[in-house]
Amino acid sequence: MNKQMMSILDRLNSIPLEGTERLSFLMQSFLLIKLNESDDFVSLLTSNKIQSKFDELSAYYDKQGIFITPIENPMIGNFLLGLVDLYEADVINFKDMAEAISLELIRKDRASFIMPEELCKLGIAFLEGKDTSVYCPFESSDSFAERLAKHSDVSYETKNMERFLVADVRSKLLNCNYEKYCSDPISQPKVIESGGLKRFTSSIAFPPMGVKYPTSNELNDIWGRFPEKSFTGDVLHLRHMLAQTTDRVVAFVAASFLSRSTAGEKKFKQSLLKNNWLEAVISLPTNILSPFLGANISMIILDKKRTIEQVKFIDASSNFEKKTAREIKLVGIDEIVKLLDSDKSKGKVAVVTSQEIEANEYDLSVPRYVFSQEAQALQSELEKYELTNLEDVVELIRPQAVKSIEGGEHELVEINISSFNKIGEYNGIHKVIYQEDDPVNKSSRASKQFLQKNDVLIASKGSIGRIGLVEDLPAELTIAGQSFMIARVSPNTKGVTPVSLYQFLSSKLGNEQLQRIQSGATIPFINIKDLKSLKIPLATQEQLDLAEQLRAEVKAQHNKIEKLQDSLNQLTQDRWF
Template sequence: MHTSIKQLIDYSSGLFSLEQEEFIELVSACFVYVYIFNQDKSPQAFQLDKKLTFNDLNSSVKTVLHLSAPLKVCRKNRPELEYALNEFIAKLALLFQSNVISGKDLSVAVKELYGKSREHFVIPNELCQLGVGLLRSSTQQVYCPFEKGCDFALYLPEQTEVVTETNSKDDVFYAKAQSALLNKPLQVIETDPLKNPTLIEDGQLKKFDAVVGMPPLGIRVKGKVNGDIWCRFPEDSLMGEVYYLRHMLAQSKGRVICFVSNAFLFRTAAGEYQFKEDIVENEWLEGVIALPRGLLTHISVDISLVILNSSKTSLSVKFMDASSEAFTRKLSKTLSQLCNVQQLLDIYNNPHNYDDEIVYSSKYEIADTGYNLSPARYVKSEDDRKLDEFLSGFKTAKLCELVDIIRPQSVQHNEEGNETFKEYGINNLDGIGYLAGNPRLLMLDRQKSKRAKKQMIEPNDVLVVCRGAVGRVGFVPDKIGDNALANQAFAILRVKPLCRRMSPKALFQYLSSDYGKYQLSSLATGTTSLMLSSKDLSSMIVPALNKAQQEVMAIAHQQAIDKQKSIDILQKELVELRTQAIKKIAV
């Protein structure tokens, strides 16, 4: 923000007894009023030497911006604040007439004010630059739907025809104010793009050369799109991304640039799975770019960029991981800023020059992952390459070829049950991963007991954490006892009876190694809580060890047990030392 504008705003904020949102709207309206007057595009009523009321400001700005509703801050006159209002406008006009500030400076200030608002948000400039930068130079008509779609629109060349639809009156004012301050033509339509799209041409929704937007993230919209007369939504989805992307596809004859939550990329709910299968099988998915974490200030959701193109000719999909430090500028512990945007665009648009940065995957490879669109599944990191090099020294096998995988089901305690079971959880894993400590006791009735016995753990079972602390591994000791269960956080791996290429102890040692932990954690999906699916676990590639290699692992296994016993003894001695010291000083 320009220093003079910031100082004026800071000074004036103490003169107006307004809530933050009202103050932001008032300042933005004053910016528009002064800019329009000084551009000599205003009616004769725009006189800076005339005492201005809130009603006058509302009437002038509403007329110039063609607003359908009055400004919230100007719905009633505020005589007690008129002196402050006129002082603010006079000082602002002086800055403008002295060529200290420009319309662009005012636009930057408006965006920064809205970005700091508790009730509003803006799309970071770097994301706007990225989204618009992916459009082809020949693009002449662009559709920017949803709230703050105008942030993308204002980055487009002046000769581009741009339309945005938004169902927020506040957003309509913001978009039209920005359009006026930058003197850029922008058609702003107040409507819900999903429920009531208005852009119709030749009996169908108008198709633009391209569509760019960041739809609402993590929103459930089921019920909002019932009875769609434009037949945009073949899937029934709980989350909104499918509907938003379908709408954007319906109004594009070229590229669709859409920022989505990372969770959307790997979720497998019915509607989302069907949608991803459809765009992959129809070869509309052009690319996916993973972005750094913490780019948004208004919501704690990490995002990626999906590029769709119903007219693309390539049979493969481009996956790029731009979440690395090369594209990240840390602002705080939780917030980051996208950087080196032009380099990112160069890599995506010229992939033949960056073989290590871009991976092409066929629709068959994507189908094999269950239509998981996370770039991490396809783009190999340095750690991935180290793992590949390590595994290349062994014969390998899918985990499901070596073990049976059992996923425990929930069993509920019943006080009136007639049989006792012991349930072990993550807290029961000791320093080397052995089950230890007191389990949770469950009483189960006859029917639930029958189900529980099908998923009991046995000595030498390997337990893999599949919820939350993915990467931790446990081992069931010989003296586990009867009626022992693992809770739902685990998957039980039981080496097949006739398997000669793996032993339980060797498997436990490998999965507990840095390589094994990395494999498990890299297969995990989720944002707030990590999850490891049975399908991904089954297809995990592990070394198939010969007898001599298994013996080496067994020796390491026993040595770890012995070391843990020594640690336990030392810990008991430490406790005893403290106890004796307390006794001595208490004498």
């Protein structure tokens, strides 16, 4: 930003204004200069007529039902004079003022969010040829509206009055005219015509994330937008955009939404596939919105005029470069856009059928379908072996929650992720749980999950990829925590032993498969259905013997490392000469 403009913002600190007053005063000051360029501001200030100008602005917005904070601070005169001097000297311009408003908005409220320029360019690029009229609902979509207003009929709708004002003032400063509505797009949409919702060629938005509404039945929607009984914002936001669009919808969504499959979300995804509306899903770099938002996001592209059944999954997660230690920016926008035209699976794009998505329980996460070069090489290596599903060689047991009862007389030991070292051995760390009932009683809840020697523990929540092998039990009555799934090799199984299973799951081949089937953006997890279908190689007896030898060698080397570490600790902690 212009250094002089930064200096102006710093000078605001000398005026006793609260956060909302400060932003309002800044917007009104900039707007007064824009609307009264031909006036002599010096005479206005010296004759005390400037207050009437502020009052006129308040009256203008009041007629629209928009409240703007009144400005009555006597210290504003000198600030305005300095601002006008810089403007008339061409030191600052209206673009600088618009940027200052956005900066002040973020400074006032860290929860406020302005779309990065690169993400705006990417989203708008997918509207090419379908941008005659564009609808931009929800607070953070004003950035799209500004850029599209130069050549499209644009309408922006937000229920946030402050964001409405920011959008309105910025648009006046930048001479980008578009329609603005201060109303809730979900509960009280106001962008209507001829007795119905106005239909646009396309819609583009960055809807709010993590929002929940009353169920669609309780919203009293008179427009018939929400067939699914869902209260999650992701479904309602996309349904609303579809209702106001004839062709294409481009939306940024939380990555976690893609993998979720609650009743309403699953039905929504089924509907998209049935109608052939789902055109593409694009994964974006992790933390692309840092430091403003911590959520990982993806893009979803819908097209209501498609007849093709296939869906494109595009991996743009590596398209970034560092701006600062905490910030990154999106790069390779043209490359990402061109991938949408691909008709074959290759590199960063996978062309997937509806049947494949259905088989994956309507999980739309890009890593489910697009494999990195390393992952493709590992998959080719895996296919050299005779393979079977994990459920065919083990019994999978999901541990249940067992609460410790204060005053309970019976003890259980629970082991968790932290109970295993780097080579999957029990390290002595555990938790004691007390029970009132005797856990040995077969009717008790805990008795169904007692660990047995040679059980393989697979981390299915949180630390995906961590594997434990139960070679020693800390106590006769030991259970696994809920972060694990217990894999108990079935008796008389050929081609798999507990040791060979552990070795495989801990290897690159096994770990890559586990990473690929994980879901969830905030807390990763693996569905038991996916775990059951995990491909496991069947080994010859010679290979099984080699696995035992390898395990013994790993343990021996680990013991040597532990002894060396103990010696090092003794030298550094117990001696100083």
